[in-house]
Amino acid sequence: MNGELRSAARRIIQDSALVGKNETVLIIHGAHNGDFASLLAEEAMRTGAFPLVWGFDDSLVSDFPERPPDGLGAIIKRADVVVWLSQYTAVDNLPGKVRRRVFSFWDAVYSLLQEEKVPTLLVNLPSPAWLEEDGIDPDEYLREFASAVSVDYAWMRRLGVKLMERLSGAKEVLLTDGNGTRLRFSVEGREPGLEDGTLRDCQLERRECEVEIPAGEVYVAPLESSAFGRLVLPHDGLELEFRAGRVVSVSGERAGGLRDRLETPGGDVIAEFGIGLNPGVRPLGLRIFDEKALGTVHVAIGHNLHLGGANESGIHIDFVVLNPTVLVDGEPLMEEGTLRM
Known part of the structure; x- marks a missing residue:
């Protein structure tokens, strides 16, 4: 060790x-x-x-x-x-x-x-x-x-750039999985971003910047009123129902604690769609770690000004979807956790 x-x-x-x-x-x-x-x-x-x-x-x-x-x-x-x-x-x-x-x-x-x-x-x-x-x-x-x-950061960056190209200029994303997830939202006019695990861009531009480690994701802020459908998270004991971009109902064995946090102003609004890039991450049950895993995506609610969105809130909560299928403007981006590039 x-x-x-x-x-x-x-x-x-x-x-x-x-x-x-x-x-x-x-x-x-x-x-x-x-x-x-x-x-x-x-x-x-x-x-x-x-x-x-x-x-x-x-x-x-x-x-x-x-x-x-x-x-x-x-x-x-x-x-x-x-x-x-x-x-x-x-x-x-x-x-x-x-x-x-x-x-x-x-x-x-x-x-x-x-x-x-x-x-x-x-x-x-x-x-x-x-x-x-x-x-x-x-x-x-x-x-x-x-x-x-201990991963190949240059490889993650190349993959991230390709995914950004797929999302740039896109209009609609459909996320589904075998657990019953079916969530549709718009990313029209929103620019994707890349967290490749290095301070390369920060140092080149000397701008306000922080990077999480372990790292590896492409992210975009969906239009805040655009999400409709259901997010089913059996590993979290949660099901979330979205309507017009907001969480309108929460169920599951761990729903009580989440409902309290949704009382935060702006906390119930869709904030982020992210795609994991890191082949060295094996999901363990810690969201901030699991969301970086290659073959996963995550959906967040709450604050997203830092992601290019328009919602301000005191919370930002990520929900990781394992083995997802993702369509971007009707074309497959990921099928059951495997990227289709």
């Missing part, structure tokens, strides 16, 4: 973050993934870069500022690259007032990165407790994580 994780750290620094000699790399991590942060720092040093490692342990927090102090803000602004590992380990155990201040602090850090257009990798390494809540063995996740970041 140690060898696999070291290799994964090397791939993240060299192939995803594209860290160069004499660059300053800020590595943010939580108490649960400090060992991997150390591996990232070692690999950054091997490239001739200067890593700064910032560890956060929420189990030690009793009070917290709502914004980073000026000195810390200066460090954040001067970084050439930020590699941000999932930083929360036990935040749910904090008193409500302290937890809100912690969230405000990290929101302010994120805003600083956006304002300064610092290329940022968001590395999904959740705490073991969070993984276990979803029925995922933490050691298994680490193995699958290493596989998911």
